[in-house]
Amino acid sequence: MxxxxxxxxxxxxxxxxxxxxxxxxxxxxxxxxxxxxxxxxxxxxxxxxxxxxxxxxxxxxxxxxxxxxxxxxxxxxxxxxxxxxxxxxxxxxxxxxxxxxxxxxxxxxxxxxxxxxxxxxxxxxxxxxxxxxxxxxxxxxxxxxxxxxxxxxxxxxxxxxxxxxxxxxxxxxxxxxxxxxxxxxxxxxxxxxxxxxxxxxxxxxxxxxxxxxxxxxxxxxxxxxxxxxxxxxxxxxxxxGREVFETKQSPFEDTGAELALKVENLNAGRMVQDVSFHVRRGEILGFAGLVGAGRTETARAIFAGDGYTSGDIYVGGKKVTIKGPRDAIRAGIAYLPEDRRELGLALGMTVDENIPMASMSKFSSFGFIQFAKSAANSEKQRGVLDIRTPSIRQKVKFLSGGNQQKVVLAKWLTRNCDVIIFDEPTKGIDIGAKNEIYKLLNELAEQGKAIIMISSELPEILRVSHRVLVMCEGRITGELVGDEIDQNRIMNFAVKRNHAAGGQVG
Amino acid sequence: MKRNVLVFVLVVALLTGLVAVPVMANDEKPYIAMIALGYGHQFWQAVRMGAEQAAEEFGVRITFEGPEDETMVDRQVDMLKTALANKPQAIAMAAIDTESVAGILQEAKAEGIVVVGFDAGVGDAESDAKVSTDSVEAGRLAAENAARLLNNEGKIGIIGHSQTTIDAVQRVIGFQEKIAEFPGIQIVDIQYGEGDHLRSAEIAKTMTLAHADIDLIYTSNEGSCVGAYIGLREVGKIRDIMLVGFDSSAAMKDGIRTGEIVGAITQDPVGMGYKTVEAAVKLLNGEQVDSFIDTGCYWYDASNMDADHIAPLLYD
Amino acid sequence: MTQTKTLGKRLTGTEFSHKLIIIAVLVLLVVFFYIMNPNYLSYGNIMTILLATCVNGMLALGVSFVIFTGGIDISVGAVMTFSSVMSGVALTRWGFPLPAAILFGILVGGFCGAVSGIGVTKMFLPPFIATMAMQMITKGLSLVVSNMRPIYFTSEPVYQRIATGSFLGISGFHNAIVILIAVTIIAYILFSKTLIGRYSLAIGSNEEAARLSGVNVDRWKIGIYALGGLFAGVGGLIMSSRLGSAQPQLGVGYELEAIAAAVIGGSSLSGGEGSIPGTIIGALIISSLTNGLRIMSVPTELQSAFVGIVLAFAVYFDQMRKKR
CATH class of the missing domain: 3.40.50.300 (P-loop containing nucleotide triphosphate hydrolases)
Incomplete structure (x- = not known):
């Protein structure tokens, strides 16, 4: 050449x-x-x-x-x-x-x-x-x-x-x-x-x-x-840059922990067809699949009722009707969108204005904002999540991707939601900060939260999930637990297209 | 079967009757479309009253419309086009911008439609006749009286309402021309407030500040006059500065009655509406009319406002 | 390009906030006009400027909240007129007692705003369209309801004293100015201490994020447009009280001046930015500028050009500040 x-x-x-x-x-x-x-x-x-x-x-x-x-x-x-x-x-x-x-x-x-x-x-x-x-x-x-x-x-x-x-x-x-x-x-x-x-x-x-x-x-x-x-x-x-040793999540001790979220036969357009699954308190459920498999759509159908046509959702054993984010939040579901800058944060507003956004009723009386209470909480979250910002009065747009993600998380922790759906939680976040996010996910699970993590990065899925669901073309095509979780199996399910499912899978 | 036919025939007859009667009525009377500079203002409503009175007398049908705001040139052009689509025998118009309607009116004229200008009128080339207050003359009349009140000596400020409408400009030009004949009188400031009461009020107030020795303020329409009246009252100078107005309204009449407004020019809007329709009818009948029909203007103040020849020209 | 950038940088600097810039502009204007004519800073003229700020300031405060949400309300001028006409009708034709008639007029303003808000949220009309419709509707209704004549309050001398009297007993310090100050304080509290301010900025900053945080965006938006209408109603009260009448054909162009005040005051038309003190300073800049130009006997046509230049530069400096 x-x-x-x-x-x-x-x-x-x-x-x-x-x-x-x-x-x-x-x-x-x-x-x-x-x-x-x-x-x-x-x-x-x-x-x-x-x-x-x-x-x-x-x-x-x-x-x-x-x-x-x-x-x-x-x-x-x-x-x-x-x-x-x-x-x-x-x-x-x-x-x-x-x-x-x-x-x-x-x-x-x-x-x-x-x-x-x-x-x-x-x-x-x-x-x-x-x-x-x-x-x-x-x-x-x-x-x-x-x-x-x-x-x-x-x-x-x-x-x-x-x-x-x-x-x-x-x-x-x-x-x-x-x-x-x-x-x-x-x-x-x-x-x-x-x-x-x-x-x-x-x-x-x-x-x-x-x-x-x-x-x-x-x-x-x-x-x-x-x-x-x-x-x-x-x-x-x-x-x-190192030997590929896949750190795996220790298997989830299914001691009959409470079902935090159960979804049955959820349908929402072409991208969500007959989706059924559950997640227990303390469990991290990974959602794997290719881009466009319908995972985000499933999350949005559960959280915001987007495109919802049929199916049942149970939170803590009780059936709930979700027409919009307000219903989901009231039921204790939180959603951290993939595109946090577009969907998760008011970028021009401060850390202290974003963190209480989902729970203003806690921080106001008769419409008047209780600034001291809000600031105290924001400072607390800043400490707990190690949000690196010069001040809680810093505008969110000046924070790094990892810290922005933490602000969104702080918003939901403030609301004290039981079920937290993370959509591509480490997208656009550098490697050091990624590890911190993984640590946080584990900690939240240990505290008894039910975590759903949508991710297109297989190493991330392997590392964090107790259990993995794989979606393809709007359907759940496979479920893997513990030792079954590996890259090949996931990829197999991820490309298991509906028409091919009948026979000629190679 | 027979009954059905009968019912059908009856229904058709009834429907045609319902539709035909108004249509025929419309067709019988000549139709004159009037388009004014504005609509909401009382002045135009008075013109309309006179026009309707004449329409009834002469047996013609008129429509009267105008844009809400006296600056909406486009809107007025559209109104003209729509009116022409209804095939009027005559158009009477007070154009906001004579240029922008000239072409349309020339075409209308070529089709044999009579064009009469009223108030601000239309371009000379387009109109068969113009019925209007001679605004220059009205301005001169205001100036004569102002000079008389000032004893031929003093300083004057002017608050106009438009720099684009012909008659508004002429009211100021006439005033300036006449004042120029009095060497002892000086015009120290001219500002324009769009006939908006509040803006005119602010202008009057700043005028008294910028020219502390001002003796008289001349305003070119009702909005300017009432605005100046309010402004001068707010700074407590209404008794120190003579205010001369134009047109009339309840507020102006009150001011004039108490002498706080020293006097004003009134036009004859009712007469203008009447004479416009009259001229159009005459032209339609093939009669000759003067190319300019002056509807006159009058000075009124506390002394003569209840007189028989003035009182009917003043409106609330 | 690079040159203009550095120019902007030098002029705005790191520490300069928008508020400081516009306060500086206001001070410069005042000093300039004072040098040109010392009467400019006489007590009487200061009061004149403040009084002239009342109506526009009131509209600007109301429209600010809407602009914070990323919306726009071009109906405030017409709604102001409509609410003054309605309160006149209530007083003179329906025999309402004075306080009831005033309250009614203001509520009519709030109602119109709420309807615009419903158009924006439930009918998915772009704010410009929804409020343009409201502008046309109220303009027409004002003329219809009043039979195209002014409604006079001469039978109610108290009505005129609402704006032009002085309950403080200071000559020249009209009640209208007191009302403007009071309403500004109320607006400031609403903006900085309550959920209305927080949510209007949040919606303007990122509506979807607010929705996904469980904020009832539609309800708040309707409330915010209604609030804008209420402010317009108060503006109508002040105007008709000063004029002693409700003038049905008035109010044309007032909305644009109000929006200009908000924008000079640092509000971004794309939402999420701005402040109440900024807006009121913006309104003061416009009225001080117009007043000063009039005192200098600058021809009317140039006055409007000057306001335009100030508007353009206020926004230019702000853009430069943000680009850094």
Whole structure:
């Protein structure tokens, strides 16, 4: 193989409180798929956002075709032929495929005023044909599947004549059939001589699609390997930085503890079908599955009545009707959403204003807020949970992810809920803080709370759960207890699609 | 079967009768659409009263509308378009902005619709006749009386209500022109309060502060006058500064009766409404009318406000 | 771009809070106008400025709470007029005793606000649309109910004294000013000491988080819009008392001036930010500025331009402060 088409040398980037990328070098050759792997927060996405102009580097250099280039914004990157296909796709749902692809560079008729939709559509079809794909250029993007939308993004990138494509977790929400299709497209791009950066933590996939693999850990470069020579175990070891010994939760002593929450035949739209389960006081129940398996929807149906159509919910043995969060909270259920910044916190308000938010009746009389009482409680929670903030009067938006999560937790501990549902509790939280959150989960369970933890990170599930439920396509497909809990079994259940369940599971 | 047919025929007859009677009634009378500058203000309601009186006398049908606010140019244009869609024989209009309706009115005229301007009127090119108070003349009349009250010497402030409506501007221009003939009298400040009582009150108050030696304040409509009246009362200067007003209302009449407002100009809105419809009817009948019909204006104060020729022109 | 950024940084600094900035603006304005005309700071003119702040200040206080929630209320001007007309009707036509008529008028304001709130929460209307509808409805009803004529309170001399009398016995210190101060204090207490303030900011900051915390967002929102209406009702009382009449066609454009006061005072139209002291200072800035420009005999058309410039810069500095 020849020289690298693009090289990033000694790149550094810091965010307040974090060294996201620390002196990392990385490069891709033309006609190569170079995978970038690492745990969440290892700095892969940040590194690629620097390359694609979303962030500017603090130091280091970027060399394209043996010439140093300066990338300060997305436009610069595009002009150099570098395009990133983001996890959150940047398409306009109300426009058609062709309109999206040519957005901002619309084809015009001779008058230069009237848009030439026909030409756009024809060119769209041609672009797809080059990848051996069919397309309806007039389909509205909002109606397409995630996989089809991803193709739109890829084709759009090709129309910029992009030489370097960065794909960030492209298979995160694809079915296995769709993944195959995507790989075909990626191989076609490769043959076309384009350089592809492939970020993923689905290691099995990398074996199939990549030529080289670079591992990052905690913002630092670890190693670059040829895929043929790399073993999965070795890669995992490099990612984690230690022998992979899976700390497992000690099994739950089922001494007939009280059933804290029982759900029977819960239905809420396509994503929650006939879900039944229970969790006991002192137990940590893990909810595993792929993204989009219906776990968050199940939690929201229980907590907020979202989409609820049928099913029974019992809290502490008593049947409850839940139409909205207020009913759930009254019954003693708490929910810590995955997207805590969007759903869990009033970011512009202080720690002391967020913590009592769910229990203002405790901290007010006749509508007047009892500030001293509220502050005393906030200080107490700050101590108990070790919330690191200069003062409880600090605005929540200035806290780190881990401490924000603790504020949300403090809100529910203040309310003294018996059942606590954590949705991806450590998402976007750095490794040190993760351990603290795990410790807290254990402590809460020991105090007799029933914990439900939704997580897409298997190590986390393995480490924390007493018992694991696996969901796939809106159904619970498996239950694992104690020694049965392992990565392979979970993955098996997680891909146990309804139609395949009948027979031909491989 | 036969009975069914009978019932059907009866029902149809009844329905056509119900519908036909008003339609026929409408068709018989010529229709004049009137569009005023505003609607809520009493002045327009008085114009409307006069117009309705004339409509009854001459046997025509009129509609009378206007935007809630005397700045809503768009709204007024829409009203004009809607009115034209109803195929009137004549349009009578007081345009907020003569330019923005000129084109539409020219088209209407080309289709043979009679166009009469009233009050602020419409552009000269578009109108067959204009029925209005001569606002410049009204301003001059106010100035004459102001000069008389000041004994040809003193300082004057003006509170206007609009810088865009023709008649509002003319009331101020006429006043300034006439005052210029008196070398001993000076106009020291002109401010505009949109005819809003509160704003005009604040303006009057600051005027007395900025020009402590001001002798007289001239206001160009009812809102400005009542506002200034309230403002001057709040700073306790109503007896020190002469206030001259325009138009009338219950509040103004009270002020004039006690002498706190020294006098005001009144137009003849009822007459304006009447003469507008009259002119339109004459034009429809092919008669000649003057291109400008002045409906007159009068000075009134405590001494003559109950006189026979003034009292009917004042409204509450 | 970088230049404007550093300019903003230098001017706003780390320690500067928005409140300090606008207090500085107010002081600068006052000093400037005082130099131009020493009469500006005479007792009489200070009272004039305060009195001129009353109606707008009252509306701005009410609309502030709505803005804190991330909403907007463009009906406050029309609702103010409507409540004064209704209290006039109650007094002169239905023979209500004076206190009952006043209370009725204010409650009408609160009712209108509550209806807007119901439109926003239960009918899912965007706040702009719900309150625009309310603006049009109350504007129309004011004209219909009053037969398009002013309703005079001349038979009730006490009514006029509500705003322009002085129960403190200090000449020039009108009751309206006392009422404004009292209402400001009440608004401040509601804002900083009670759940209304806490929840209005929380809803504006993150409505879904508030809902998921078990806050009855709909009920609070309706209450907050109703509160805005009540303030508009009090504004209507002061205005009609000063005028000695309820003027059904008045109130046009008052809502925008009220919103401007809240925004100058540091409220963010996207919600979750702002304060009552800020709003009242914002209202004072507008009335001091207009008063000063009038005293300098600046032409009317330029006065409005100056207020616009102050508004733009107040928000600009705030944006720069936040960008840091």
């Amino acid at each position: 020849g020289n690298e088409l693009i090289q990033m040398k000694d790149i550094c980037k810091s965010f307040p409180g974090v060294r996201a990328v620390d002196n990392v070098s990385y490069g891709v050759r033309a006609g190569e798929v170079h995978a970038l792997v690492g745990e969440n927060g290892a700095g892969k996405s940040t590194l690629m956002k620097i390359l694609s102009g979303v962030y500017t580097k603090d130091s280091g250099s970027i060399i394209l075709n043996n010439e140093e280039v300066n990338i300060t914004n997305v436009r610069d990157a595009q002009a150099l032929g570098i395009v990133m296909i983001h996890q959150e796709l940047n398409l306009m749902n109300h426009l058609t495929v062709a309109e999206n692809i040519f957005f901002g560079r619309e084809a015009k008729k001779k008058s230069r005023i009237i848009l030439d939709s026909k030409r756009q559509e024809e060119e769209t079809v041609q672009m797809y044909a080059r990848l051996n794909l069919d397309v309806d250029p007039r389909a509205k993007v909002g109606r397409l599947t995630v996989a089809q939308r991803q193709l739109v993004e890829i084709v759009k990138a090709l129309t910029y004549d992009s030489k370097i494509l960065i794909m960030d977790e492209p298979t995160a929400s694809l079915t296995s059939g769709e993944v195959e299709d995507l790989f075909r497209v990626v191989r076609a791009l490769k043959e076309d001589g384009r350089a592809i950066v492939y970020i993923s933590h689905k290691l099995e996939e990398l074996k199939l699609i990549s030529d080289r693999i670079t591992v990052m850990r905690d913002g630092q470069f670890v190693a670059t390997l040829n895929t043929e020579e790399a073993s999965l175990d070795a890669i995992i070891q490099m990612m984690v």
